[in-house]
Amino acid sequence: MGDWTRRIFIERADLFLKIMNEKWIKTEALVDGMIRLLKDFNIESGRILDLCCGNGRVAITFAKKGFRAVGIDFSPMFIEDAKEKARELGVSKRTSFICGDARRLLSLVPKDAFFDVVTSVWTSIGYYSKDEDLSVFKQARKLTRDGGILFIAETVHRDSLNLSFCPSSFTLYENIVLVEERKWDVLTSKLRTTWSFYAKNGDNLRLIDRIMFDIYVYSVSELASMLREAGWETVATYGNLATGQLFSPWTELNLVAKTTNMQHDEKGSGTTQFFKKTERSLKD
Ligand SMILES: C[S@@+](CC[C@H](N)C(=O)[O-])C[C@H]1O[C@@H](n2cnc3c(N)ncnc32)[C@H](O)[C@@H]1O
DSSP states (O other): OOHHHHIIIIITHHHHHHHHHTTGGGHHHHHHHHHHHHHHTTOSSOEEEEETOTTSHHHHHHHHTTOEEEEEESOHHHHHHHHHHHHHTTOGGGEEEEESOGGGHHHHSOTTOOEEEEEEESSOSSSSOHHHHHHHHHHHHHTEEEEEEEEEEEEOOHHHHHHOOOOEEEEEETTEEEEEEEEEETTTTEEEEEEEEEEEETTEEEEEEEEEEEEEOOOHHHHHHHHHHHTEEEEEEEEETTTTEEOOTTSOEEEEEEEOOHHHHHHOOHHHHHHHHHHHHHHO
16 A cells, blocks of 8 residues: 555645645644644643644645644645745744654654644545554654644544445536545455546536545544554544534544553553452452
8 A cells, every 4th residue: 555645645646635725624623623622631831732734724834823734745736835824924933844654753853852733634544554554653743742632533434434425426616627436345444545637628527637545544533543552642633623522433534632641551541440440449
């Protein structure tokens, strides 16, 4: 898996950028929702690391709200666009955009750069192997201070695809029509999507490019268990961070996790300790 990522995000970044730009409009509400939740963890300002940041909508919006943000993405066109947008929106001094492969996160970010918050937004996982995803979250944990928070937001998850699966759809972006055809494999948990981009001229459509991609879709419990191995304890799940709607199998996934540390790992999670205590008091 993974070869398609270069094709869609680097070689045809021009086409993907049109889709990504449509996401900006809802980003302020998303980030406001995240900031509301961060207050519960006593985080009111600080440093954000935005993994697979695209053209910077999350990092830039956090910066507009007073945070300092570092965005990482391997697409040169997205990173250039993010820098330009940061300049236009007056937050260049509070943002930094690094072009590089998130799988080599520790080599991209100065080792003494400690973050308060890490974000991974809009299904930016499941592109490579599970070990590679695990490694990215382990590296992110190393760069985050104790008590820091991770958001995996606006992400597709297995239950939703098993419950309601839409095999095809089309969307109009300016003068481009995007036709999406999907295949969901319940046995491998892989979502195979073919994107066909057409230029629209009146009633005529001309095929510009066709790109196929495979994403491994995690279940919520599987993702929480992988994060735990990487040093993150899941503390909440939402269907929508902007409205605070709770997660259900029908909603998309927005997961909030907090750092764990070695001592914590050895003793078990807060929830496990709670149950152990309860078991003991029932026996006594
Ligand atoms: C669906 S987009 C999400 C973009 C952004 N998080 C947002 O919400 O607008 C996935 C992003 O992951 C980036 N990406 C994919 N593989 C990557 C890798 N190995 N290292 C860094 N970025 C990667 C792509 O370039 C793309 O911008």
